[in-house]
Amino acid sequence: MAVDAGRTRSRRAGAALAGALGRCPGGGGPLPGHRAGTGGGALRALRHRHRGDGGSRGPHGLRRVRPAAAHLLPRVLAPGFSPGVPCRRGGVPVILPARVRRFPWPLEGDRYRYSVNVEPAPRVHRTAAGEWGGAVLDFNEAYETELAERAAILGRDPGRHVERGHMRAASWDALLHLLSEAAATDPAMTLASCGDREFHWENTRLGVARRFRFGDDDSLGEPPLRFAASQVPDDIVLLDERGGRLFADAGVVTFASNWSIRFVLGMSFTELHGPVPRDFADGAIPRAERFLLGMQPGDCYRRLNWSSTVGHRLDASLETYDEWGAERGRMSDIGDDLHLRVEVQHLIRLPMSSSIMFLIRTHLLPMRELVLIPAWREQFAAVLAELPDEMADYKGYGEIRPELLAWLRR
Numbered sequence: 001m002a003v004d005a006g007r008t009r010s011r012r013a014g015a016a017l018a019g020a021l022g023r024c025p026g027g028g029g030p031l032p033g034h035r036a037g038t039g040g041g042a043l044r045a046l047r048h049r050h051r052g053d054g055g056s057r058g059p060h061g062l063r064r065v066r067p068a069a070a071h072l073l074p075r076v077l078a079p080g081f082s083p084g085v086p087c088r089r090g091g092v093p094v095i096l097p098a099r100v101r102r103f104p105w106p107l108e109g110d111r112y113r114y115s116v117n118v119e120p121a122p123r124v125h126r127t128a129a130g131e132w133g134g135a136v137l138d139f140n141e142a143y144e145t146e147l148a149e150r151a152a153i154l155g156r157d158p159g160r161h162v163e164r165g166h167m168r169a170a171s172w173d174a175l176l177h178l179l180s181e182a183a184a185t186d187p188a189m190t191l192a193s194c195g196d197r198e199f200h201w202e203n204t205r206l207g208v209a210r211r212f213r214f215g216d217d218d219s220l221g222e223p224p225l226r227f228a229a230s231q232v233p234d235d236i237v238l239l240d241e242r243g244g245r246l247f248a249d250a251g252v253v254t255f256a257s258n259w260s261i262r263f264v265l266g267m268s269f270t271e272l273h274g275p276v277p278r279d280f281a282d283g284a285i286p287r288a289e290r291f292l293l294g295m296q297p298g299d300c301y302r303r304l305n306w307s308s309t310v311g312h313r314l315d316a317s318l319e320t321y322d323e324w325g326a327e328r329g330r331m332s333d334i335g336d337d338l339h340l341r342v343e344v345q346h347l348i349r350l351p352m353s354s355s356i357m358f359l360i361r362t363h364l365l366p367m368r369e370l371v372l373i374p375a376w377r378e379q380f381a382a383v384l385a386e387l388p389d390e391m392a393d394y395k396g397y398g399e400i401r402p403e404l405l406a407w408l409r410r
């Protein structure tokens, strides 16, 4: 994936939100445009109160989203495979699990180096096993389980949600954006406007119904970012722009890969990427920040990152290192234990607060399922064999590399 020079500007105003919104149960006024003053006015007021820096810039409005829930996409099988008998392993037919068919395969070619690998989103990508990427939010079959896991983590450790005081306006912006995106993606979710900044949200997959007033924390009963993270499967980080730099000033992150949201809170983009090897990823980090600063309200891009995890463990945060750190040293079976960890990361310049919303959706694929696709097996082995030591170490493939290569090539 490469930076698309001709950036697609996905500007969507109130009318677009109206397309994603339904009618309020029990009536309500005519459907108001978001731009015309349902949330925007409240958000500007909040912003003045918290930052006093002159309000939002650029056009206001919400992105229109494509109603292409990944789980609604037609079943796509790898080329040459027939439905029901998609591939053979040792002469035995194997049906590809959905997580393989829709896995966001991160590699291109036989060599991997750091780059500003962003592309406009959403956009469907075909892989050797199927396809992914038709929607920003992916409400797949693991959705309920993963959201229950997030709720349990937040129950045990509420510090996975952090927020600096001036970010409340951006958090409301993020909430409305994510709920309208969700409503346009999964038919089990609806967001209805009830007039005067009132909204009704319903999510039948989780059995959640909530009526709230945009900008009014009490009406929601919990901080807006935390509620957003209880409805969408992605981890969420909000970056504030100040003095031409970006700062990670809010987030709900329960499925981090070897980092901690409470540790990076308030850090600049450069500081939080401090541990990345090869002199800030061969210069990709400063280039990425320049790219992000150039994003306009409503722009939506994405990138993939890949690493490794032992066990099907979404929560590989620094907070739980004592639980998973030792597991890396005692793998009994590479095929079942070692997972390719891929993060689909969306970068969205929020339409009203102008903050950058960074979404991280984590996918795990055990090596045993990766090798079901011969092209993936070969490509992964080639990339791994060529990967510089410091990158292999950072991604968690350093020590295991010789054994893994032998296993992949057996």
Ligand code: HEM
Binding pocket: 114, 115, 116, 117, 118, 237, 239, 248, 258, 259, 264, 272, 273, 274, 275, 276, 281, 284, 285, 288, 289, 291, 303, 305, 306, 307, 358, 394, 395
């Ligand atoms: C275009 C945008 C971005 C690019 C190109 C980028 C690039 C990278 C790269 C190359 C790594 C190392 C990954 C690896 O080798 O497995 C990394 C790690 C990381 N990135 Fe980014 N990143 C971007 C946006 C962001 C944003 C917006 C955040 C917001 C919080 C973020 C947070 C992190 C964190 C926390 C790590 C782990 C650092 C550690 O080891 O403690 N990145 N990023």
